[in-house]
Amino acid sequence: MLIGELAERSGTTTRMLRYYEQQGLLRARRSSNGYRSYDESELRVVEEIRALLASGFGLQEIPPFVACLRAGNASGDVCPDSVAVLRRKLAEVDAHLGQLSTLREQLRSQLTKAIESREEPCHRGCQ
Protein backbone atom coordinates (compact mmCIF):
# COMPACT_ATOMS: atom_id res chain seq x y z
CA MET A 1 0.00 0.00 0.00
CA LEU A 2 1.36 3.41 -0.98
CA ILE A 3 1.08 6.49 1.20
CA GLY A 4 -1.77 8.02 -0.79
CA GLU A 5 -3.95 4.95 -0.34
CA LEU A 6 -3.18 4.73 3.37
CA ALA A 7 -4.00 8.42 3.77
CA GLU A 8 -7.34 7.98 2.03
CA ARG A 9 -8.25 4.78 3.86
CA SER A 10 -7.36 6.25 7.23
CA GLY A 11 -8.99 9.59 6.56
CA THR A 12 -5.73 11.45 7.05
CA THR A 13 -3.31 13.17 4.68
CA THR A 14 0.06 12.15 3.31
CA ARG A 15 1.49 15.06 5.27
CA MET A 16 0.27 13.63 8.56
CA LEU A 17 1.56 10.14 7.78
CA ARG A 18 5.03 11.41 6.96
CA TYR A 19 4.95 13.52 10.09
CA TYR A 20 3.99 10.57 12.28
CA GLU A 21 6.80 8.55 10.74
CA GLN A 22 9.23 11.40 11.40
CA GLN A 23 8.05 11.37 15.02
CA GLY A 24 8.81 7.66 15.23
CA LEU A 25 5.24 6.37 15.33
CA LEU A 26 4.88 4.84 11.89
CA ARG A 27 7.12 2.52 9.95
CA ALA A 28 7.28 1.92 6.23
CA ARG A 29 9.33 -0.27 3.94
CA ARG A 30 10.78 1.47 0.95
CA SER A 31 10.26 0.20 -2.59
CA SER A 32 13.18 0.25 -5.02
CA ASN A 33 12.04 3.65 -6.24
CA GLY A 34 12.07 5.08 -2.73
CA TYR A 35 8.30 5.07 -2.26
CA ARG A 36 6.91 4.18 1.15
CA SER A 37 5.15 0.80 1.25
CA TYR A 38 2.81 0.02 4.13
CA ASP A 39 1.49 -3.21 5.63
CA GLU A 40 -2.23 -3.56 6.13
CA SER A 41 -1.55 -3.52 9.87
CA GLU A 42 -0.36 0.08 9.67
CA LEU A 43 -3.91 1.15 8.95
CA ARG A 44 -4.82 -0.01 12.43
CA VAL A 45 -1.87 1.87 13.87
CA VAL A 46 -2.90 5.09 12.14
CA GLU A 47 -6.45 4.70 13.44
CA GLU A 48 -5.10 4.24 16.95
CA ILE A 49 -2.99 7.38 16.62
CA ARG A 50 -5.92 9.42 15.35
CA ALA A 51 -8.20 8.19 18.12
CA LEU A 52 -5.65 9.07 20.78
CA LEU A 53 -5.00 12.50 19.33
CA ALA A 54 -8.73 13.11 19.26
CA SER A 55 -8.80 12.18 22.94
CA GLY A 56 -6.31 14.89 23.76
CA PHE A 57 -3.12 12.83 23.89
CA GLY A 58 0.05 14.28 22.49
CA LEU A 59 2.18 12.45 19.94
CA GLN A 60 4.86 11.79 22.56
CA GLU A 61 2.37 9.89 24.70
CA ILE A 62 1.31 7.58 21.91
CA PRO A 63 4.35 5.28 21.35
CA PRO A 64 3.32 2.82 24.11
CA PHE A 65 -0.03 2.24 22.42
CA VAL A 66 1.57 1.70 19.03
CA ALA A 67 4.12 -0.69 20.53
CA CYS A 68 1.28 -2.55 22.23
CA LEU A 69 -0.50 -2.99 18.90
CA ARG A 70 2.68 -4.10 17.15
CA ALA A 71 3.22 -6.67 19.90
CA GLY A 72 0.13 -8.43 18.59
CA ASN A 73 -2.51 -7.21 20.99
CA ALA A 74 -6.00 -6.57 19.70
CA SER A 75 -6.09 -3.26 21.53
CA GLY A 76 -3.32 -0.76 22.15
CA ASP A 77 -4.65 -0.13 25.65
CA VAL A 78 -3.88 -3.39 27.38
CA CYS A 79 -0.13 -3.14 27.96
CA PRO A 80 1.26 -1.81 31.26
CA ASP A 81 2.86 1.24 29.69
CA SER A 82 -0.37 2.14 27.95
CA VAL A 83 -2.34 1.77 31.16
CA ALA A 84 0.15 4.03 32.91
CA VAL A 85 -0.32 6.70 30.27
CA LEU A 86 -4.09 6.33 30.49
CA ARG A 87 -3.98 6.80 34.25
CA ARG A 88 -1.77 9.83 33.92
CA LYS A 89 -4.04 11.39 31.35
CA LEU A 90 -7.09 10.71 33.49
CA ALA A 91 -5.40 12.48 36.38
CA GLU A 92 -4.54 15.41 34.12
CA VAL A 93 -8.11 15.62 32.92
CA ASP A 94 -9.36 15.58 36.50
CA ALA A 95 -6.97 18.37 37.43
CA HIS A 96 -8.06 20.36 34.43
CA LEU A 97 -11.69 19.78 35.35
CA GLY A 98 -10.99 21.10 38.82
CA GLN A 99 -9.35 24.25 37.52
CA LEU A 100 -12.17 24.84 35.09
CA SER A 101 -14.92 24.46 37.65
CA THR A 102 -13.10 26.84 39.98
CA LEU A 103 -12.80 29.28 37.11
CA ARG A 104 -16.47 28.79 36.32
CA GLU A 105 -17.47 29.77 39.83
CA GLN A 106 -15.25 32.82 39.67
CA LEU A 107 -16.81 33.88 36.38
CA ARG A 108 -20.30 33.34 37.72
CA SER A 109 -19.75 35.50 40.78
CA GLN A 110 -17.97 38.14 38.70
CA LEU A 111 -20.93 38.21 36.33
CA THR A 112 -23.44 38.35 39.15
CA LYS A 113 -21.67 41.30 40.78
CA ALA A 114 -21.37 43.13 37.49
CA ILE A 115 -25.07 42.77 36.81
CA GLU A 116 -26.01 43.80 40.35
CA SER A 117 -23.95 46.96 40.11
CA ARG A 118 -25.65 47.77 36.82
CA GLU A 119 -29.08 47.45 38.37
CA GLU A 120 -28.01 50.08 40.88
CA PRO A 121 -25.94 52.34 38.72
CA CYS A 122 -23.96 55.09 40.35
CA HIS A 123 -25.17 54.15 43.82
CA ARG A 124 -22.76 56.62 45.30
CA GLY A 125 -20.16 58.69 43.55
CA CYS A 126 -20.13 57.22 40.06
CA GLN A 127 -19.31 60.73 38.90
Add this chain to the structure above:
Amino acid sequence: MLIGELAERSGTTTRMLRYYEQQGLLRARRSSNGYRSYDESELRVVEEIRALLASGFGLQEIPPFVACLRAGNASGDVCPDSVAVLRRKLAEVDAHLGQLSTLREQLRSQLTKAIESREEPCHRGCQ
Protein backbone atom coordinates in the same frame (compact mmCIF):
# COMPACT_ATOMS: atom_id res chain seq x y z
CA MET B 1 6.03 56.74 35.83
CA LEU B 2 8.53 55.02 33.50
CA ILE B 3 8.03 51.56 32.10
CA GLY B 4 10.45 49.88 34.51
CA GLU B 5 8.62 51.18 37.55
CA LEU B 6 5.24 50.18 36.14
CA ALA B 7 6.60 46.73 35.37
CA GLU B 8 7.89 46.30 38.90
CA ARG B 9 4.79 47.69 40.57
CA SER B 10 2.49 45.53 38.47
CA GLY B 11 4.61 42.42 38.77
CA THR B 12 5.08 42.19 35.03
CA THR B 13 8.01 42.90 32.72
CA THR B 14 8.76 45.76 30.39
CA ARG B 15 8.47 43.24 27.60
CA MET B 16 4.85 42.49 28.49
CA LEU B 17 3.91 46.14 28.84
CA ARG B 18 5.29 47.01 25.43
CA TYR B 19 3.49 43.99 24.02
CA TYR B 20 0.16 45.03 25.55
CA GLU B 21 0.62 48.50 24.14
CA GLN B 22 1.37 47.04 20.72
CA GLN B 23 -1.86 45.05 21.01
CA GLY B 24 -3.75 48.25 21.70
CA LEU B 25 -4.47 47.67 25.41
CA LEU B 26 -2.14 50.16 27.06
CA ARG B 27 -1.47 53.80 26.36
CA ALA B 28 1.54 55.90 27.24
CA ARG B 29 2.56 59.46 26.74
CA ARG B 30 6.01 59.96 25.37
CA SER B 31 8.55 62.18 27.06
CA SER B 32 10.75 64.41 24.94
CA ASN B 33 13.41 61.72 24.96
CA GLY B 34 10.97 59.13 23.62
CA TYR B 35 10.52 57.29 26.92
CA ARG B 36 7.05 56.02 27.78
CA SER B 37 5.39 57.87 30.66
CA TYR B 38 2.45 56.28 32.44
CA ASP B 39 -0.37 57.66 34.56
CA GLU B 40 -1.03 56.09 37.94
CA SER B 41 -4.31 54.83 36.51
CA GLU B 42 -2.46 52.59 34.10
CA LEU B 43 -1.37 50.43 37.00
CA ARG B 44 -4.99 49.54 37.53
CA VAL B 45 -5.35 48.74 33.85
CA VAL B 46 -2.36 46.43 33.90
CA GLU B 47 -3.71 44.62 36.94
CA GLU B 48 -7.02 44.16 35.16
CA ILE B 49 -5.26 42.72 32.13
CA ARG B 50 -3.23 40.32 34.23
CA ALA B 51 -6.28 39.15 36.15
CA LEU B 52 -8.20 38.50 32.96
CA LEU B 53 -5.32 36.65 31.34
CA ALA B 54 -5.04 34.52 34.46
CA SER B 55 -8.73 33.73 34.10
CA GLY B 56 -8.19 32.34 30.65
CA PHE B 57 -9.21 35.33 28.56
CA GLY B 58 -7.26 36.16 25.43
CA LEU B 59 -5.82 39.59 24.80
CA GLN B 60 -8.42 40.25 22.09
CA GLU B 61 -11.23 39.80 24.61
CA ILE B 62 -9.82 42.32 27.05
CA PRO B 63 -10.35 45.72 25.35
CA PRO B 64 -13.93 46.12 26.64
CA PHE B 65 -12.75 45.79 30.24
CA VAL B 66 -9.97 48.30 29.73
CA ALA B 67 -12.36 50.73 28.06
CA CYS B 68 -14.74 50.28 30.97
CA LEU B 69 -12.01 51.20 33.45
CA ARG B 70 -10.94 54.21 31.40
CA ALA B 71 -14.55 55.37 31.34
CA GLY B 72 -14.21 55.93 35.06
CA ASN B 73 -15.82 52.81 36.44
CA ALA B 74 -14.43 51.30 39.60
CA SER B 75 -14.52 47.85 38.01
CA GLY B 76 -13.91 46.83 34.43
CA ASP B 77 -16.73 44.31 34.62
CA VAL B 78 -19.75 46.56 34.83
CA CYS B 79 -20.10 47.79 31.25
CA PRO B 80 -22.42 46.02 28.81
CA ASP B 81 -19.61 44.93 26.50
CA SER B 82 -17.68 43.48 29.41
CA VAL B 83 -20.73 41.61 30.63
CA ALA B 84 -21.23 40.22 27.13
CA VAL B 85 -17.65 38.93 27.08
CA LEU B 86 -18.08 37.46 30.56
CA ARG B 87 -21.20 35.63 29.45
CA ARG B 88 -19.49 34.31 26.36
CA LYS B 89 -16.51 33.10 28.34
CA LEU B 90 -18.77 31.41 30.86
CA ALA B 91 -20.50 29.61 28.02
CA GLU B 92 -17.15 28.56 26.58
CA VAL B 93 -16.01 27.27 29.94
CA ASP B 94 -19.23 25.31 30.30
CA ALA B 95 -18.77 23.81 26.86
CA HIS B 96 -15.18 22.93 27.68
CA LEU B 97 -16.30 21.38 30.95
CA GLY B 98 -18.79 19.25 29.03
CA GLN B 99 -16.18 18.03 26.59
CA LEU B 100 -13.76 17.26 29.38
CA SER B 101 -16.25 15.28 31.43
CA THR B 102 -17.24 13.31 28.34
CA LEU B 103 -13.57 12.64 27.72
CA ARG B 104 -13.13 11.68 31.34
CA GLU B 105 -15.83 9.06 31.07
CA GLN B 106 -14.28 7.71 27.91
CA LEU B 107 -10.89 7.45 29.58
CA ARG B 108 -12.37 5.76 32.60
CA SER B 109 -14.13 3.08 30.58
CA GLN B 110 -11.06 2.61 28.39
CA LEU B 111 -8.96 2.15 31.50
CA THR B 112 -11.45 -0.22 33.07
CA LYS B 113 -11.56 -2.40 29.97
CA ALA B 114 -7.80 -2.43 29.68
CA ILE B 115 -7.40 -3.56 33.28
CA GLU B 116 -10.10 -6.20 32.95
CA SER B 117 -8.47 -7.69 29.89
CA ARG B 118 -5.19 -7.80 31.78
CA GLU B 119 -6.78 -9.70 34.65
CA GLU B 120 -7.90 -12.28 32.14
CA PRO B 121 -4.89 -12.29 29.88
CA CYS B 122 -5.13 -14.23 26.67
CA HIS B 123 -8.69 -15.33 27.40
CA ARG B 124 -8.88 -16.77 23.94
CA GLY B 125 -6.32 -16.61 21.21
CA CYS B 126 -3.85 -14.06 22.50
CA GLN B 127 -1.25 -16.14 20.67
Add this chain to the structure above:
DNA sequence: CCTTGCCTTGACGTCGGCGGCAACGTTTAC
Protein backbone atom coordinates in the same frame (compact mmCIF):
# COMPACT_ATOMS: atom_id res chain seq x y z
C1' DC C 1 7.66 14.00 -26.38
C1' DC C 2 4.61 15.70 -23.17
C1' DT C 3 1.23 15.60 -19.75
C1' DT C 4 -0.82 13.87 -15.64
C1' DG C 5 -0.54 12.10 -11.26
C1' DC C 6 1.72 9.74 -8.15
C1' DC C 7 5.83 9.99 -4.97
C1' DT C 8 10.18 12.25 -2.48
C1' DT C 9 12.60 15.75 0.88
C1' DG C 10 12.95 20.22 2.94
C1' DA C 11 11.73 24.52 4.58
C1' DC C 12 8.55 27.92 6.13
C1' DG C 13 3.74 29.60 8.07
C1' DT C 14 0.10 29.10 11.59
C1' DC C 15 -1.65 30.59 16.66
C1' DG C 16 -0.56 33.46 21.27
C1' DG C 17 1.74 35.19 24.97
C1' DC C 18 5.53 36.00 25.89
C1' DG C 19 11.44 35.58 26.58
C1' DG C 20 15.76 37.00 24.85
C1' DC C 21 19.02 39.29 22.14
C1' DA C 22 20.98 42.96 19.21
C1' DA C 23 22.15 47.60 18.44
C1' DC C 24 21.45 51.83 19.75
C1' DG C 25 20.11 56.45 22.48
C1' DT C 26 19.59 58.80 27.33
C1' DT C 27 20.39 59.91 32.00
C1' DT C 28 22.80 59.60 36.18
C1' DA C 29 26.68 59.02 39.02
C1' DC C 30 31.48 58.71 39.90
Add this chain to the structure above:
DNA sequence: GTAAACGTTGCCGCCGACGTCAAGGCAAGG
Protein backbone atom coordinates in the same frame (compact mmCIF):
# COMPACT_ATOMS: atom_id res chain seq x y z
C1' DG D 1 35.24 60.64 30.36
C1' DT D 2 33.19 56.65 31.14
C1' DA D 3 30.54 53.18 33.00
C1' DA D 4 26.16 51.62 34.65
C1' DA D 5 21.49 51.49 34.43
C1' DC D 6 17.85 53.00 32.32
C1' DG D 7 15.12 53.51 27.82
C1' DT D 8 14.01 52.51 22.51
C1' DT D 9 12.82 49.38 18.21
C1' DG D 10 12.93 45.11 15.89
C1' DC D 11 13.58 40.41 14.99
C1' DC D 12 13.97 35.51 16.18
C1' DG D 13 12.64 31.43 19.23
C1' DC D 14 9.23 28.65 21.70
C1' DC D 15 5.32 25.00 21.75
C1' DG D 16 2.57 21.23 18.55
C1' DA D 17 0.08 19.37 14.96
C1' DC D 18 -0.22 20.16 11.12
C1' DG D 19 -0.93 23.08 5.99
C1' DT D 20 1.45 24.70 2.12
C1' DC D 21 4.50 25.48 -1.11
C1' DA D 22 9.02 24.39 -3.88
C1' DA D 23 11.67 21.52 -6.70
C1' DG D 24 12.39 17.44 -8.20
C1' DG D 25 12.11 11.90 -9.39
C1' DC D 26 9.21 8.13 -11.28
C1' DA D 27 5.35 5.67 -13.92
C1' DA D 28 1.88 5.33 -17.39
C1' DG D 29 -0.79 6.86 -21.34
C1' DG D 30 -1.69 9.51 -25.64
